[in-house]
Amino acid sequence: MRSLFAALSGVLFGAGLATSQMTNPNKVLSFLDISGGWDPSLALVMGAALAVSAIAYAVVWQRETTFLGEALDLPKPSGIDRRLLGGATLFGIGWGLAGFCPGPAIAALVTGALPVVVFVGAMVVGTASFRYAETVRSNRNRPEPTPWRDLPC
């Protein structure tokens, strides 16, 4: 059941991105270009999506589990830090250069167009390299294991 709803959610999400033409980078860039001939479409897409999901969050916060009896697995609230703002800045540069963010880029793979494939390939490399860097960092920060000879017998 969990897999079925995940697949259905993905299909709906992709259909929404295509319907609103967010899969078209030029449309996204025309929203981000506020200096002339501004296309406010993206703001309306986000606003409509926000309004619907805000209702779902209001419903789910009053429950311990989901309607399928699954535990809620949502990010814990934390503060605004340099990682958050630094990451958002790097993402913003890439988004402004290409006009693609992760969802629309993956959805647009269906066109098979070379620029889309190149962007998604590079995005996967960027994602994986962060994951790798984090693994290396957490291994380095892990305290040295106590040498066996120092262990109390």
Added chain:
Amino acid sequence: MTEFEPISALVGGLLIGLAASLLLLANGRLAGISGILGRTLALESGQLSWRILFLLGLPIGAGLVGIIQGGLVTDVRASIPTLVVAGVLVGFGTQLGNGCTSGHGICGISQGSRRSIAATCTFMITAAAVVFMVRHVLGGSV
């Protein structure tokens, strides 16, 4: 430049909202694409199949709309080298900042998360500054 099309934007936005609501109400998960992608690549055991199915659903849903509408426009102006740089920045940045347009912009803000509001303002302003540079200072596309 593109035209403002309020009806398709509204309908598309409602579909995205429904998709995020479905994943939340049925599975208790946040529909943040970069988070789902990152954890898929990290091969988190036991959670892999639903994430792969969700990600596969995105092009399938877009493809269905493309069939209905008789085509899908993806007008990419950036050059291939720029797309490589942009893709790496988007991949790395969304992992470092814990989210993208869907995770922070839609799911986070709809919960009233201050963190997500800060992230969304940051990437929107940064992207707008980059677009201004590319289109109006560097003269078109890079």
